[in-house]
Amino acid sequence: MSQITTSTFFKVATFSNKWWAFTQMQLGHLGMKQVAGLTFYKILGSGAKNGFSAIPNFGTYVLFCVWESEAFATAFFEENTFFKNYQKRSSEHVTAYLNSAEAHGFWNGTQPFQKTATLAKDKPVVVLTRARIRFRKLWSFWSKVSTVSQSLEGYDGLVLSIGVGEWPLIQQATISIWKTQAEMMDYAYKNPRHKEVVLLTRKLNWYQEELFARFVPYKFVGTWDGKPVEV
Template sequence: MSKQITTITFFKYASLSDKAWGFGMMQFANKDLRQIKGLTFYRLMGSGKGRGFNPMPDWSVYCLLQVWESEAAAETFFNSSDLIKQYNNHTQELFTLYMKNISASGTWVGKNPFEKTADLDLNLPIAIITRATIKWNWLYKFWKYVPTSEEGLDGNEGLIYTKGVGEVPIIQMATFSLWKDFESVKQFAYKSKQHQEAIKKTRKYEWYSEELFSRFQPYKSTGTWEGNDLLSL
């Protein structure tokens, strides 16, 4: 089985100058990221206000998704990279989650970057990343329906954390969610009327020109987010 792993890193900036630096790194970090050994795919993403989908940007939170040939390649980057040192110098919090890939369907910029590297353990935390490019002619209806589709997340005890992120505001959106176990995901997916209705509308109106749904088994974390190690909650 493949040794590939995926990491997702969240950066939180506090001061105005650091927020400006973080925004600039959405462009300037690409030069370094393209040269990292063992990195097969990456995406720098901004985020929306609050925890779910929101078209209004959150200038204090950014995200870096990376797919690695092996955990050793990821460790080398996070332990010795000058780029990560720069991020550490400018962030209030930096949190990285290491994940094994369980399954992925669909494409992200024309390909599926995730190879299966583990079978699902029902009793361990599970992370889900969804990503979609929204068709121009459906933007208004999509964003109008988003608040309704997210109602099932409110007060969900099985949900540890979720954040709406994306490469291009409004058009290319993704969600990251971390759950206590697979049963929590099932409860939301199959018992949330809002979620079921969102799936029906997506299929009926074909909102997306490209979409991907992926599941991961988190197994290690570094740093804190909102003062906590999310993997230990």
């Protein structure tokens, strides 16, 4: 068996469905207990902008899962009651199937990813950045990162970027999908706003815990913004 990761993005439209999705940030854990082949998962809310954002978006949520194999993921998507309810209540959803290529750091004390793929400069890549922000550093952090969110908009090679998190303000992450690793690297190392925040991260010691991971996507199921995700 070979480990895979899935990231399912949900859009919810009506007030009742937004409220239901919001409550599932806590209640949804009941539906994720004792799922066969599931080794790690997070039910995530989203920010209102690309990348990190202190402003919540009650219309978008993410279910992020790590599986022992794709067969276990398939069984979950076909049979799990919690997931089926989420599908019914969402106006749109898409699932990215990913193989882990590299990961550094920890998520709640765990490094959940096993390397099963190799990155290539001319091939698609999915990037996860996640951090737990030190409480005393919150104002410093949020006063700086909005420029990074703005700098992502319309950037060459970016297919989709969503700021997500387990808890508002303190635990934040970004999941971004890029057409090629070369275009992602161009943004990461050449964009002046992004470079500035990376330097400040080290200088100001914002994070209590952080994780950076890259994945090779091999399949997308569903639609986003009315069309299939293509990379």
